[in-house]
Amino acid sequence: MVESDEKLILGIESSCDETAAAVVAGGRRILSSIVASQISIHRKYGGVVPELASREHLRQIVPVVREAIEQAGIGLPDLDAIAVTKGPGLAGSLVVGVTYGKVLALSLGKPLIAVNHLEGHVHAVLLEAHTAGRAPALPAICLIVSGGHTILYGVKSRGDNGGAHFTYERIGGTRDDAAGEAYDKVARMLALGYPGGPVIDRLAAYGDPRAIRFAEPKMKENLYDFSFSGIKTAVLYHLRRNPEFQPEIETRQQALARGERSADALRALSTQPTLDLIASFQRAVVDNLVGRTLSAAEQQAVHTILVSGGVAANSELRRSFDAECTRRGIEVFFPSRHLSTDNAAMIAAAGYPRFVSGEFENFTLNAEANLPLA
Ligand code: KG4
Ligand code: ZN
Secondary structure, eight states, X not given: OOOTTOOEXXXXXXXXXXXXXXXXXXXXXXXXXEEEEOHHHHGGXXXXXXXXXXXXXXXXXHHHHHHHHHHHTOOXXXXXXXXXXXXXXXXXXHHHHHHHHHHHHHHHTOOEEEEEXXXXXXXXXXXXHXXXXXXXXXXXXXXXXXXXXXXXXXXXXXXXXXSOEEEEEEEEEBSSOOHHHHHHHHHHHTTOOSSHHHHHHHHHTTSOTTSSOOOOOOOSSOTTOBOOHHHHHHHHHHHHHOGGGHHHHHHHHHHHHTTOOOHHHHHHTOOHHHHHHHHHHHHHHHHHHHHHHHHHHHHTTOOEEEEESGXXXXXXXXXXXXXXXXXXXXXXXXXXXXXXXXXXXXXXXXHHHHHHTTXXXXXXXXXXXXXXXX
């Protein structure tokens, strides 16, 4: 049900390998959220292939938007604005959403709003927290952790939270791989399928996280930077030093080729040393993410932490943040799993404050692959 004074924003997201559209009422109430994932297309390459991604966005964008409108129970003329991801992301993917959003806004005579994808991830958390009647107190530290990004921001609000504007200060970020990328690469080395995060998350529960100690990366210039390529390389060297891992890796490769990729099937083909290696890798990544985020919060005397992005779905990360934050009197917020990964509800929600303040784009809007948030 749409309340008559609630403004309706259509969000469009196509920055990486998900084509998504959503209708959000009043910046907070999700009426529909459709996500067409391309995982099955990129799986055999073990990562996103940009040319294939943009071709697939072209195929999906029209039906995905149509479904979002239908599920919201509205018609295109009922929309008040269209918000589209401008960047950062893959250039060829972004341009599909931006072009479609521009054409739709122009043909309907509706305002067009440009949204930074990273700000979208921040709004994924705020949106649901507000819906649950538990608005996060700002300022906050926000960790955005996905396959493409691992960044820490300080988030402040200017004005009241309803149509408020938020300001962002970049505190730190990864110097090499994103955390999700490290999960995907380690999963590839161990033949655990793609994407690697969800399977590693499930299998780690069966291993001993203290079995192997990975050295903590030292960040000399900025204590709040991250590095994951060292941990990934340490896993590679561990496998090279211990050739007994090889036969089971080959067995799992064959299982994946037969389409047997469930966590249970892969666990049945994994020995205890493999499960211990997986658990130790995950512990190293999680300790790194949680440790640095908490020290940033403590250093800035902030009592709220927001965690968003695909890796925010990780159960060990959630458990560890929950435990450490409870101990220190900090409140931590995560989006639901659906809103952790890329979606368009977060883009519509992030567009709402701009709608309220009339920050609209004209039709010269272009995608920006390296668009910074701060
Ligand atoms: O946000 P997202 O859908 O796409 C971008 O990268 O922007 O995140 C996908 C990433 C992948 O690297 C995937 O392996 C990781 O998030 N991921 C996880 C989990 N679920 C997804 N990593 C760890 N644990 C999970 N449960
Ligand atoms: Zn993302």
